[in-house]
Amino acid sequence: MWLTQPFTERSTQLFIGVLLAALALVTVLHLAVPEGHPLHVTAYTVNLFGKYLSYALLAVAVDLVWGYLGILSLGHGAFFALGGYAMGMYLMRQIGDRGVYGHPVLPDFMVFLNWESLPWYWAGFDMAWFAFLMVLLAPGALALVFGFLAFRSRVTGVYLSIITQALTFALMLAFFRNEMGFGGNNGLTDFRDILGFSLRSDATRLGLFLATGVALALGYVVCRAIVGSKLGRVCVATRDAESRTRFLGYRVERFQLFVFVVSAMLAGLAGALYVPQVGIINPSEFSPIFSIEIVLWVALGGRATLYGAVIGAILVNYAKTVFTGVMPDAWLFALGAMFVLVTVFLPKGVAGLLAYRVKRPRHSSDDTSTPQEASA
Amino acid sequence: MRMLPRFLPGLLCLCLLLGLPLAAQAQEEAGQALLESLDTDAYAEKGEAIEAIIESGDPRSRRWLEALLGGKLQRHKDTGQFVVVVENRGRSWPVVDALSFEDAGEMSRRELDRIGINNALRGQLQGALAVLDLHAEAVDERREAARALLGDVDASLAEPLRAVIDGEADDEVRRLLEQALAIHRLEQGDTAAVDALAGSLNSRVRAALNTASRSDDPQLAQAATAALADIEQKMRLNSGLETLYFGLSLGSVLVLAAIGLAITFGVMGVINMAHGELIMLGAYTTWAMQQLLPGQPGLALLLAIPGGFLVSALAGVAIERGVIQFLKGRPLETLLATFGVSLILQQLVRTVISPQNRTVVTPDWLSGSVMLNEGLSLTLNRLYVLGFALVVFAGLMLVMRRTRLGLEVRAVTQNRAMARSMGIRATRVDILTFALGSGVAGLAGVALSQLTNVGPNLGQNYIIDSFMVVVFGGVGNLWGTLVAGLSLGVINQILEPWAGAVLAKIIVLVFIILFIQKRPRGLFPQKGRAAEG
Numbered sequence: 063m064w065l066t067q068p069f070t071e072r073s074t075q076l077f078i079g080v081l082l083a084a085l086a087l088v089t090v091l092h093l094a095v096p097e098g099h100p101l102h103v104t105a106y107t108v109n110l111f112g113k114y115l116s117y118a119l120l121a122v123a124v125d126l127v128w129g130y131l132g133i134l135s136l137g138h139g140a141f142f143a144l145g146g147y148a149m150g151m152y153l154m155r156q157i158g159d160r161g162v163y164g165h166p167v168l169p170d171f172m173v174f175l176n177w178e179s180l181p182w183y184w185a186g187f188d189m190a191w192f193a194f195l196m197v198l199l200a201p202g203a204l205a206l207v208f209g210f211l212a213f214r215s216r217v218t219g220v221y222l223s224i225i226t227q228a229l230t231f232a233l234m235l236a237f238f239r240n241e242m243g244f245g246g247n248n249g250l251t252d253f254r255d256i257l258g259f260s261l262r263s264d265a266t267r268l269g270l271f272l273a274t275g276v277a278l279a280l281g282y283v284v285c286r287a288i289v290g291s292k293l294g295r296v297c298v299a300t301r302d303a304e305s306r307t308r309f310l311g312y313r314v315e316r317f318q319l320f321v322f323v324v325s326a327m328l329a330g331l332a333g334a335l336y337v338p339q340v341g342i343i344n345p346s347e348f349s350p351i352f353s354i355e356i357v358l359w360v361a362l363g364g365r366a367t368l369y370g371a372v373i374g375a376i377l378v379n380y381a382k383t384v385f386t387g388v389m390p391d392a393w394l395f396a397l398g399a400m401f402v403l404v405t406v407f408l409p410k411g412v413a414g415l416l417a418y419r420v421k422r423p424r425h426s427s428d429d430t431s432t433p434q435e436a437s438a
Numbered sequence: 439m440r441m442l443p444r445f446l447p448g449l450l451c452l453c454l455l456l457g458l459p460l461a462a463q464a465q466e467e468a469g470q471a472l473l474e475s476l477d478t479d480a481y482a483e484k485g486e487a488i489e490a491i492i493e494s495g496d497p498r499s500r501r502w503l504e505a506l507l508g509g510k511l512q513r514h515k516d517t518g519q520f521v522v523v524v525e526n527r528g529r530s531w532p533v534v535d536a537l538s539f540e541d542a543g544e545m546s547r548r549e550l551d552r553i554g555i556n557n558a559l560r561g562q563l564q565g566a567l568a569v570l571d572l573h574a575e576a577v578d579e580r581r582e583a584a585r586a587l588l589g590d591v592d593a594s595l596a597e598p599l600r601a602v603i604d605g606e607a608d609d610e611v612r613r614l615l616e617q618a619l620a621i622h623r624l625e626q627g628d629t630a631a632v633d634a635l636a637g638s639l640n641s642r643v644r645a646a647l648n649t650a651s652r653s654d655d656p657q658l659a660q661a662a663t664a665a666l667a668d669i670e671q672k673m674r675l676n677s678g679l680e681t682l683y684f685g686l687s688l689g690s691v692l693v694l695a696a697i698g699l700a701i702t703f704g705v706m707g708v709i710n711m712a713h714g715e716l717i718m719l720g721a722y723t724t725w726a727m728q729q730l731l732p733g734q735p736g737l738a739l740l741l742a743i744p745g746g747f748l749v750s751a752l753a754g755v756a757i758e759r760g761v762i763q764f765l766k767g768r769p770l771e772t773l774l775a776t777f778g779v780s781l782i783l784q785q786l787v788r789t790v791i792s793p794q795n796r797t798v799v800t801p802d803w804l805s806g807s808v809m810l811n812e813g814l815s816l817t818l819n820r821l822y823v824l825g826f827a828l829v830v831f832a833g834l835m836l837v838m839r840r841t842r843l844g845l846e847v848r849a850v851t852q853n854r855a856m857a858r859s860m861g862i863r864a865t866r867v868d869i870l871t872f873a874l875g876s877g878v879a880g881l882a883g884v885a886l887s888q889l890t891n892v893g894p895n896l897g898q899n900y901i902i903d904s905f906m907v908v909v910f911g912g913v914g915n916l917w918g919t920l921v922a923g924l925s926l927g928v929i930n931q932i933l934e935p936w937a938g939a940v941l942a943k944i945i946v947l948v949f950i951i952l953f954i955q956k957r958p959r960g961l962f963p964q965k966g967r968a969a970e971g
Contacts (some may be wrong), residue, residue, distance in 0.1 A: 235947075
């Protein structure tokens with residue numbers, strides 16, 4: 063089966079092995095090591111790692127379209143946020159009558175706005191299966207419509223980047239409006255429990271962390287399977303020479319659309335796992351700067367490697383946590399400098415450095431891992 | 439006779455020395471006589487005295503009449519001195535002398551006698567004061583007074599107003615007074631008065647016509663209704679023009695913000711995400727100039743025009759040399775790197791200057807508005823920015839079309855290798871073009887400092903819009919940028935009344951996204967070889 067095929071690759075085995083080992087290690091250090099011991103991992107840290115892992119999944123989704131399809135999406139934050147909102151709506155409905163106003167059906171912000179009943183698009187979100195389906199379908203549908211229009215008229219390169227940015231910007235403005243019914247400026251927050259488990263208990267946090275880890279592993283395998291298949295080869299061909307691929311008889315736009323939609327769904331899944339762990343979703347996730355930051359994670363980790371995206375996401379976000387804690391003013395300087403330095407001096411990212419170290423003694427070259435810059 | 443001019447100054451001095459005290463004394467006596475005539479028990483005589491004061495043309499007459507109207511003109515029982523009460527609270531009131539208007543200390547209210555008036559006199563005084571304003575020196579004041587009279591004319595005023603109209607030199611004042619009289623005649627049921635009011639946008643005129651349209655006289659009602667319909671039509675036109683003006687104004691801001699980008703992105707093909715921050719630098723240059731030249735905001739603003747250009751151009755050169763030159767032919771990497779630069783510049787401003795917005799003063803000659811008619815006035819600062827945008831655009835067109843640099847830029851962008859082999863120093867052209875585009879961004883910042891807040895986020899607010907304008911207009915086409923910017927501004931303003939500001943913006947963004955699907959190369963696509971670049 064095509065999904066099992068990636069497991070024959072050494073890099074996938076290595077990645078999955080390291081990831082599972084890390085998950086196990088964190089779990090053991092959190093549960094088995096007594097509190098106060100220097101090796102103990104606190105619930106806060108578990109939660110933080112869970113957040114990083116959901117970012118990593120998002121980065122993998124971006125790497126799939128940027129690294130292997132040559133589409134620099136500056137709007138993947140929109141898919142992430144849509145998945146997050148779908149999850150947030152489910153969590154809002156789970157609050158029930160425990161809100162500040164104690165309304166049995168309506169979330170607090172709707173009571174506050176004097177709304178009489180739930181808008182139609184909130185229907186069904188009290189059921190977990192429906193909400194989890196929407197986590198994938200909502201971003202997928204947006205990507206389908208947007209991608210269909212864009213790829214059909216062969217909007218590529220910088221143009222596509224700019225209109226994806228416009229897309230997420232427009233969505234951000236829309237979600238800021240109270241009339242939209244998504245909580246406006248404040249977004250959705252004050253969640254209580256998920257599937258019956260309290261979001262405030264340490265056990266649920268550990269569970270979410272592990273679930274995110276597993277989702278990341280699955281997402282990675284799916285992407286690896288796509289990339290390694292014939293379809294993936296067409297994608298790489300499209301990335302490097304779109305016209306030539308078209309002349310060879312491939313309907314380029316269909317491949318682009320398929321991969322774009324898969325990537326959007328993965329991003330939505332990442333958003334859905336992110337929201338219960340941070341406890342809030344608001345329109346700032348739609349902001350163009352967030353979307354462009356995701357691209358930096360991928361660039362820093364190493365484009366078109368998938369595992370590089372994971373490394374980049376974790377490294378940058380860890381740096382962000384450290385910097386904003388120690389000297390908040392310096393963070394934007396550091397982030398800006400990273401953008402400049404990585405693109406100028408480290409075009410293949412950290413993964414490129416690693417590959418260089420590993421591969422130098424042996425004589426081999428992996429042609430799919432080096433995108434042609436000119437085509438981008 | 440030739441000698442006379444020499445003596446003139448001396449003569450004048452002499453006259454002044456001797457004449458002034460004499461004149462002052464004469465004025466004093468005349469004023470005293472006028473006030474004396476007011477102090478009578480017969481109201482008819484008081485009315486005549488008021489007329490006399492108005493006709494005297496005495497500069498103090500306005501203050502006298504106002505004091506009389508307010509019951510503050512009083513006379514000391516013992517000395518007979520006329521005073522104006524400044525504040526009638528408590529037992530002793532602070533007063534000023536009614537002739538010299540100098541401080542006369544405090545007087546007990548028991549010692550003072552008020553010069554009383556009745557309702558008829560009150561009406562006469564109000565009218566008289568209004569007419570008095572019509573004799574003011576400044577045309578603006580006369581217009582203001584005439585406008586205030588609309589709808590307030592009664593029979594007692596109608597007569598003196600006719601005389602004023604005949605003596606008035608300013609057309610506008612005459613027109614307003616005619617209208618004021620016409621409203622009065624309309625209220626009397628004069629159908630012919632409708633004609634004099636037709637086409638006026640004043641709300642008082644409309645109110646009077648509205649009343650008349652409901653009158654019992656069918657002829658009058660019909661005429662008034664017709665006139666009202668006419669006015670409605672004119673008002674719709676006015677509000678259309680207003681929308682157009684605000685749209686063009688918004689569009690000119692978009693054009694200013696995008697025109698630099700049209701050079702660096704459109705012509706050179708470099709994605710500069712730090713473009714917004716170059717605009718921000720221009721705005722901060724204006725602020726800095728005003729800090730350097732306190733008390734002269736106008737001069738500082740004018741100096742900021744070359745200053746902002748220079749600062750942003752230098753920053754642009756630094757970005758080009760420091761980052762972009764290493765990323766030739768890799769547009770997406772350029773995008774990321776320049777985005778990093780934009781973050782650094784933003785944080786630099788926050789750290790060095792302040793995270794808060796800075797206030798940039800608007801000089802006097804930029805504030806205020808031009809009144810086209812009573813329903814339509816254009817704010818001056820927006821008008822200037824609109825003009826500035828057009829001038830900058832024309833200047834850029836000139837540079838690109840008529841100068842050696844423009845020729846070389848076009849040659850290098852069309853075929854770099856060929857241009858180089860013809861002896862054009864491509865690197866130098868790159869630097870100069872980028873400096874030009876960045877400098878224009880600085881100019882945009884100077885202009886924007888007059889319209890919006892100057893803060894670290896200024897640039898961020900314009901970067902997406904700027905890219906949209908350039909892409910919508912067609913990359914590499916300056917005319918496209920102009921048309922795109924202005925039309926997007928107008929579309930936005932047309933949508934705003936019924937959709938709200940945020941929704942209008944969203945609709946415009948979605949419109950552009952869909953438009954690019956339809957025509958990926960914008961409104962005015964480049965044709966031929968340049969299009970392949």
